[in-house]
Amino acid sequence: MQFFSDQELWNRVTNNDSAAFAILFGQYWEEMFSLAWRRTGDEDHAKDIVQNIFIRCWEYRQEITVTDSLAPYLMTALKYSVIRHIYQSAKKGLAPLPLSVYDIPEEEKSFLQDWEEFQHVQQLIQQEVLNMPNRMQEVFRLHREQQLPVKAIALRLSISEQTVKNTLHNAITRLRTRLKSVDATWVLFI
Missing domain, CATH: 1.10.1740.10 (RNA polymerase sigma factor, region 2, helix turn helix motif)
Structure with a gap:
């Protein structure tokens, strides 16, 4: 398949x-x-x-x-x-x-308005990811964009699984903190 x-x-x-x-x-x-x-x-x-x-x-x-x-x-x-x-x-x-x-x-939010909000938040997330330290950015992108599991990221980067977990936690915490002003609904999906 x-x-x-x-x-x-x-x-x-x-x-x-x-x-x-x-x-x-x-x-x-x-x-x-x-x-x-x-x-x-x-x-x-x-x-x-x-x-x-x-x-x-x-x-x-x-x-x-x-x-x-x-x-x-x-x-x-x-x-x-x-x-x-x-x-x-x-x-x-x-x-x-x-x-x-x-x-x-x-007021009801229309389907396309929801989509535009989502796209806006995605842009903010991408900007914030670019501001992350290189290693944090790399780990975050491998996990979120390429959907690699923690073990695969650890092997690829020659670091421990715990380091990957800690880095992901720090990256997500950083994003949520920086995006507090954004509609909380969207931030939950980070």
């Missing part, structure tokens, strides 16, 4: 390749559904929420650019969709509104 990155699959999706879209759907459906079901407590609504996210992905496939992974964007779209569902259910009197939702702005 051949492995394709999200970026490769998305490039095929933008060329109307429904088979590539089906692969992405298969990769992310279960996790997204599980999260939505846990948050909504309703299996049918959870399925609808996830299905609608994928429908919007297909509809806007020409406007969306995937440079690495689709996962952070899908999970953020899921979060906003679940929040909208909970908020709308509470407005209709179908369910109580959790306290955490009171802090969410009422």
Whole structure:
């Protein structure tokens, strides 16, 4: 079985390749559904929420650019969709509104606005990665961009696995600290 990155699959999706879209759907459906079901407590609504996210992905496939992974964007779209569902259910009197939702702005964020925010945060992350010390930058890129496991990074760089773990922890802490002013939702995906 051949492995394709999200970026490769998305490039095929933008060329109307429904088979590539089906692969992405298969990769992310279960996790997204599980999260939505846990948050909504309703299996049918959870399925609808996830299905609608994928429908919007297909509809806007020409406007969306995937440079690495689709996962952070899908999970953020899921979060906003679940929040909208909970908020709308509470407005209709179908369910109580959790306290955490009171802090969410009422206006709905559109699909493309979410994507633009995500792209902006990705640019900020890339800028901050460039400001990291060389070794930290190298370890971070090998892990996040090339998706190498800790053991492979340690072997490649001739350093201990613990050094790789410490460096990754420091890099992620640094990014989160430097990006505190950015919407916290996005920073969770670092």
